[in-house]
Amino acid sequence: MKIIHLGIGKVGKTLVDQILKNKEVIRRTLGIYLIYSGLFNSKGGIFSDSGIDIRDVTKFPGNAVIVDYDKVISFLDENYIIVDTTASSETYGFLDLALKKSCYVAVSNKKPLCGNFNHFKRLVQKSERRFFYETTVGAGLPVIRTLMDLILTGDKIVQIQGCFSGTLGYIFSEIERGIAFSEAVKKAYELGYTEPDPRDDLSGLDVARKALILVRTMGRKTHLDEIKLTSLYPKQMEKLSVNDFFESLKNLDPVFQKRTVSAGKKGKTLRYVVTMDSESCRVGIEEVEKSSNLGSLKGPDNLIVFKTERYLANPLIIKGPGAGIGVTAAGVFADILEAAKLM
Numbered sequence: 124m125k126i127i128h129l130g131i132g133k134v135g136k137t138l139v140d141q142i143l144k145n146k147e148v149i150r151r152t153l154g155i156y157l158i159y160s161g162l163f164n165s166k167g168g169i170f171s172d173s174g175i176d177i178r179d180v181t182k183f184p185g186n187a188v189i190v191d192y193d194k195v196i197s198f199l200d201e202n203y204i205i206v207d208t209t210a211s212s213e214t215y216g217f218l219d220l221a222l223k224k225s226c227y228v229a230v231s232n233k234k235p236l237c238g239n240f241n242h243f244k245r246l247v248q249k250s251e252r253r254f255f256y257e258t259t260v261g262a263g264l265p266v267i268r269t270l271m272d273l274i275l276t277g278d279k280i281v282q283i284q285g286c287f288s289g290t291l292g293y294i295f296s297e298i299e300r301g302i303a304f305s306e307a308v309k310k311a312y313e314l315g316y317t318e319p320d321p322r323d324d325l326s327g328l329d330v331a332r333k334a335l336i337l338v339r340t341m342g343r344k345t346h347l348d349e350i351k352l353t354s355l356y357p358k359q360m361e362k363l364s365v366n367d368f369f370e371s372l373k374n375l376d377p378v379f380q381k382r383t384v385s386a387g388k389k390g391k392t393l394r395y396v397v398t399m400d401s402e403s404c405r406v407g408i409e410e411v412e413k414s415s416n417l418g419s420l421k422g423p424d425n426l427i428v429f430k431t432e433r434y435l436a437n438p439l440i441i442k443g444p445g446a447g448i449g450v451t452a453a454g455v456f457a458d459i460l461e462a463a464k465l466m
Contacts, residue, residue, distance in 0.1 A: 124463045125174070125202050127161035127195065129217070130209030131183055134231060137452040138208060139180060142459075155463045160203070163192045165211070172198045192217060201225040204462050207232045208455060215242055222250045227462035231258040231455050233332045236339070237347055243339050252465075255458035260287065260333045261425050261445045263454035269441060270340055273431055280341055282400045282430040287333045289423030289446025290316045290324040291355075291395040296421050299392050304379035305372035312369075316423060316446065320365055325355040327395065331406045334397045338404055345404065353407030355395075386410045392418050416440060423447070 126142070128135060139159075146157045159180045161170040167189035169175060179185060199220075204227040207214050212234040219242070221228055228250070230236075236243050236259060246254050260266045273280065286292050293316055297307035308325065311317050317324045331350045338345045360371055379393075386393055391410040394417050398405050411417045420426050425445025430438045444450045 124155060124204055124459075124466060125158050125160040125172075126204055126206060126459070127163070127170070127192070128159065128206045128208070129163045129192065129214055130207060130211070130232065131162055131164050132208065132210075133448050134451050134455070135208040137448050138206070138455055139183075141452055141456050143177065143180065145456075149460070153460070153464070155460065157459070157463070160198075161192065161195055165209075167191050170195045170198075196220060196224070199224040199226050201227075201466065203227070204229060204459055206230070206455060206459065207235070208452075210234065212238065215246075218254075219245055222246065222253060225253075227253045227255070227465070229255040229455055229458035229462060231451055233259045233329070233336060236336050237332045240339065240344050240346065247340070253462070255462055256336070257458050258451050258454035259336050261427065261441070261443075262289075262447060263450040263457070264425060264427070264441050264443050264445055266337070266427055266441055267340060269429065269439070270337060273429065273433075273439075274341065278434075279432045280401075280429070281432065281435065282398070283337060283427065284396065284398045284417070284430070285425065285427035286394055286417060286420055287397050287425055287427070287445065288324065288330045288395060289425060289444065291327075291330070292420060292425065292445075293423045295393050295395060298379055298383055303373075303376045305369070305376050308372055309369065315448075320368075322356070322361065322368065327352050327354050327406050330395065330397060334399060334404050334406055338399055349404070351403065351405035351407070353405075355408070382408075390414075394418065394420065416442075 142157055150156050158174040160172060160174055162168050162183045169179060170190055205218060205221045207230040209232050215235040218228050218235055257267045290311055293311050294307045298304055308321055312321055323329060331352045334350055335347050360368055363371060383393055390413055392413050393408055394411050396409040416426055423446050424443060426442045428438045428440050
């Protein structure tokens with residue numbers, strides 16, 4: 124299997140390392156031979172149909188001659204898998220073209236799935252199961268696969284509820300321990316849980332994208348602006364610099380402290396929750412019972428609760444690390460291997 128990899132950032136680099144360290148074991152045990160034929164970042168990349176020297180792979184971008192990935196299109200066929208670990212909304216066209224040329228595709232990038240609904244259909248529903256997107260929701264957790272298995276075996280989804288953000292899960296766990304909101308965000312930033320601009324997490328937009336992917340996987344023609352979304356900061360903070368934003372977060376400390384105390388008096392705690400059913404989808408802060416599955420969740424773990432006709436009295440629950448560079452990369456790696464088994 125020849126790999127063309129878009130996006131050699133934190134997750135991308137970790138995925139490269141995982142593949143290189145394990146490719147011989149995979150060759151011996153599964154008979155699958157993984158070859159890197161292309162590596163691309165936002166400035167371009169390197170490509171060789173016969174495979175890139177491992178030294179160039181590990182040193183990328185190094186001093187290699189940079190080419191645009193559009194120039195590799197003529198080489199694409201069923202022996203290729205395109206891997207997208209970018210955070211770009213500009214990769215859809217290339218992914219769609221790759222699928223038309225019988226390539227396989229594995230992505231952790233949510234954005235190509237969250238724009239035009241017809242784009243989602245072309246990637247997911249019309250690709251003859253050559254498109255893998257497990258890590259777009261829950262990192263390495265089997266959320267997409269579980270949802271698809273439920274649907275394909277004739278079960279009916281009544282409700283999906285959960286905490287889909289390891290970053291926000293960590294922040295609310297810290298607030299529950301008595302840490303000020305601004306300090307909790309700062310700690311999450313220092314630990315590498317947040318994006319470079321923490322507003323990408325605190326806006327709730329990333330969680331809304333995950334919710335949208337699940338809703339669309341269920342077959343509903345829903346758009347991102349139809350999801351009821353509550354941000355953790357007021358609109359006037361959107362245009363501040365990152366440093367000024369951090370400083371202004373202190374003004375929100377009394378608000379979150381008051382809400383936390385109020386919830387505590389009722390035996391509840393605050394969580395950033397996704398709730399979706401047959402009619403609506405909402406994303407925002409909710410008070411939940413401390414003794415509940417959501418209320419007992421700690422740190423950056425994710426928890427997804429599937430309530431269906433079969434799992435009505437006793438819902439199906441998926442819980443575990445839903446964020447982190449290593450588990451996300453490993454989830455994409457697993458999708459690559461699933462695709463390779465179909466070749």
